Structures are given as C-alpha cells and as structure tokens.
Amino acid sequence: MAKPPANHGKQWTPAEVKQLKQLAQENTPTRVIGLKLGRTEDAVRAKAGENNISLKPTNQSPYNRRKP
Template identity: 50%
Template sequence: MADRSSDSGQEWADDQVKELRDLAGANTPVGVMSMKLGRSEAAIRSKAQSEDISLLPPNRSPYGDMS
C-alpha cells in the first residue's frame, strides 16, 4: 500500500520526497515546507517520520562558527 498524506489523499511522488529531504537538510521550517510541497504540516511530519527524515534542526550555534 502506498504512503498517502492525511489531507489530500495523493501519493507522494519521488521528486516530492527528494524535495522534502532537501528542505529538511536546509533546516527549512515545516510551515514553509508545507507551502512549497502543497501538503499539510501533519502530512509533512508523517512522511518525514516514515522516510526517517529528521525535521529537527542540527545542533549548531545560531552565530556561526565562533573559532
């Protein structure tokens, strides 16, 4: 059975999953991801969890490299 978002009932295309990975890697807020992908925040979180994509920001200083 294919993964489906909870709001639209549409399957996730491979390019959408790649874009989700890219956006998550760029530390994009879930709300922005939602607008870019046309999916609800709940659908984004659900798909990220099922694909083992972390939506948590990396543990980095907001001030950049202080060395």
C-alpha cells in the same frame, strides 16, 4: 473551514520525497515545507517519519550548552 492544500489526498512522488529531504537538510520550517509541497504540516511530519528524515534544526545549540 480552511481550503485543503493542492496535493491533498494524493500520493507522494519520489521527487516530492527528495525535495522534502533537501528542505529538511536546509533547516526549512515544517510549515514552509508544507506550503512549498502543497501539503499540510501533519502530512509533511508523517512522510518525514516514514522515511527517517529528521526535521530537527541542525545548527542550534542545545539549551544548556550556550556560550556566554
């Protein structure tokens, strides 16, 4: 079984939420955000959902809009 992350079970601090927002805006992958914050990928997704933070990449074209 994998070792739990450093912040497993701890409350999120306002500084961590702020860092989550910034990393999400920089299109950082969810797994990497989790590693940087010492959280699981599921915890990152849950906190992003609670705070209306979009984890979707912002610099990619939709599938049907690519120019040849």
